[in-house]
Amino acid sequence: MTVLPTRLDPSAPEYTANREAMLAKLDELAAEHAKALAGGGEKYTTRHHARGKLLARERIELLLDPDTPFLELSPLAAWGSDFAVGASLVVGIGTVEGTECLISANDPTVRGGASNPWTLKKGFRAHEIGYANRLPSIHLVESGGADLPSQKEIFIPGGAMFKHLTQSSAAGIPTIAVVFGNSTAGGAYVPGLCDHVIMVKERAKVFLGGPPLVKMATGEESDDESLGGAEMHARTSGLADYFATDEQDALRQARRVVARLNWRKAYADPGPAEPPKYDADELLGIVPPDLKTPFDPREVIARLVDASDFDEFKPLYGTSLTTGWATLHGYPVGILANAQGVLFSEESQKATQFIQLANQRDIPLLFLHNTTGYMVGREYEQGGIIRHGAAMINAVSNSTVPHLSVLLGASYGAGHYGMCGRAYDPRFLFAWPSAKSAVMGPQQLAGVLSIVARASALAKGQPYDDETDATLRTMVEQQIESESLPMFLSGRLYDDGIIDPRDTRTVLGLCLSAIHTTPYQGTKNAYGVFR
Structure with missing residues (x-):
């Protein structure tokens, strides 16, 4: 073997300074991740639990094989925006019945799980990953649909979500929907387009238009259960393939669906590998x-x-x-x-x-x-x-x-x-x-703008204000520095985490x-x- 030697000296002052700086950055990162983990906050998570419902990550944990990892993707989506960190959606890769799957779960504690523009971007990126790597997808659904004040940024591009589901199915990549609550209006097409659908008794509500909209559109009186309840879809419409008595039962049935997919990796796992020689x-x-x-x-x-x-x-x-x-x-x-x-x-x-x-x-x-x-x-x-x-x-x-x-x-x-x-x-x-990532470093970019502005003033025969130049350079450096940082870039989904x-x-x-x-x-x- 060609084992790499190391010249790293953990006792050196430079190493200690680097380590302390990195740990400080990790503390900042942990604080931002905590915002995503908190969902809509204590008030809404307590209310959700009081209704006998599991949180998004709790559902994922029960779905996964015991003691297997979950690689969460884009946890800081929407960071720095007007929307909650995490974009009311949890996505990642985990193992279910020995099969690696792409898993997405609406977070109903954040505005009822409604989709905002960053939810779409995060969902689209998840589809890219699932499609490129041929990962079966499991959608844990509980969403009030589009965040209506943001509809102008959601409605037109949002339709691609349905296209993605059909493309995955057409490519032979299994898609599974587990409906725990609301899945209304356009959201009704998520179970409508998935290969396998599981709905939770007296919880799932899947309809194109709820009772108020039906009343306004047709004058018909209806209720949630007869219009789009799990039992109706299991017995009458045929939209539900499996009828679950509660959330735990729904997740158990989802695991059984995956177990029966007959899904195989293109390559066998390579087996154990020797760990690195260094810590x-x-x-x-x-x-x-x-x-x-x-x-x-x-x-x-x-x-x-x-x-x-x-x-x-x-x-x-x-x-x-x-x-x-x-x-x-x-x-x-x-x-x-x-x-x-x-x-x-x-x-x-x-x-x-x-x-x-x-x-x-x-x-x-x-x-x-x-x-x-x-x-x-x-x-x-x-x-x-x-x-x-x-x-x-x-x-x-x-x-x-x-x-x-x-x-x-x-x-x-x-x-x-x-x-x-x-x-x-x-x-x-x-x-x-x-x-850090940007078109160039903050000092270089500010310097280039200064040189261009100075040359422009000279060409026009105008004096150049050095004090204004210094202020401009400082402002530009601060702007580029803040826009180069990983949390800013991760919030815009320029990385996967x-x-x-x-x-x-x-x-x-x-x-x-x-x-x-x-x-x-x-x-x-x-x-x-x-x-």
Whole structure:
């Protein structure tokens, strides 16, 4: 084996400072996660329990196989918006009767589980993940439908949710709805379009229009149960396939449905794998709080991959990008990790070749981000940095092996694209609390705007106010800094969640397992023109 050595000194002052800074960020993250876990707050969770109902995460816990993990996705959706953190929806990947499933659960303690614009975005992202990885989906439904004051942002794009359900079914990916309460108006089409439907006695209410709307539209007098109750749908309309006596029974029946799916992974699980040689706790002290300070990504890799065994590719060429081969929880991976931040022509060419090799061998790729982007300047422009950077982006764009991305530090400019940022459709993308992402760093962006404004004033023959310039630069730096932070980006679903560095190996292992549910094959020659 090629075991990576470590030069990390946990007793060094730099390590201690890095660790303390990371722990402080994790405390901030925990406070925001607590908002999502709290749902609509104590008043509404108490009321929900008083009605004999389970909370969204309690339903998920009973659905899952005992003592198995649940990889929650986008828990901070809607952070920084006018809506509740979490967007009134819990989504993630968990194991039910030995089958990995995509699970979504409305949180009825948040405005009755009504969908807001961020709920849609979160649901759509969940569908992307489920569809790409061929994961059966289980929908734990209790929602009052659209958040009506936001209807202008929900109604038109929201119809895609129904399209997604039909596309999954058409692709042979099972869809299951378990209805615990309201599923009205457009929401009635969730059970209407799923392959399997379970409804809870005297709780489920599924109808296109409730009694008040029916009265206004037709003059007909009706009640919830005769119009859309679980027993009516089980006995009369045929919409319910299974009739549950209570919530626990509904979740038991959902597990039995999954058990009878005859669902098989495309690839067998690889079996036990030797853990890294180094302690995952040490990941807390690797990334400096000042991202201008470089760190060695091999120290991260050594604490992620099996047995810390890593065969580096082109170690002496393009040294600000580390590339190489490893296994992670038994799954083969090719790793690209930024070392010193900047991508030069050599790094771009090295990455392009490495990505092509991974596709030749059908090996998934893991991108570990810490880049300020591609190098600029006369020497580098004349040396072909645009051509070489474009080739790397071409290779990433047309690579067909699964991609995973983790933002460790900086992820700025076109380097974010070349390293398979959100727009390049990685199967999963996570961030550490230390991560930042934007078109460029705050100081650089503020400086560019200052130079442009100064040049404009000079061209017009006008004096330039240095005091105003200083104020503008400070404001711009503060704005870009706040918009670069992981919680801001996670709130907009530009990642699938911010993770504790110590959990990275586990999270990536769960993702790799999900990826291997469906067949994949690397592209061999299907690339565009390389200039």
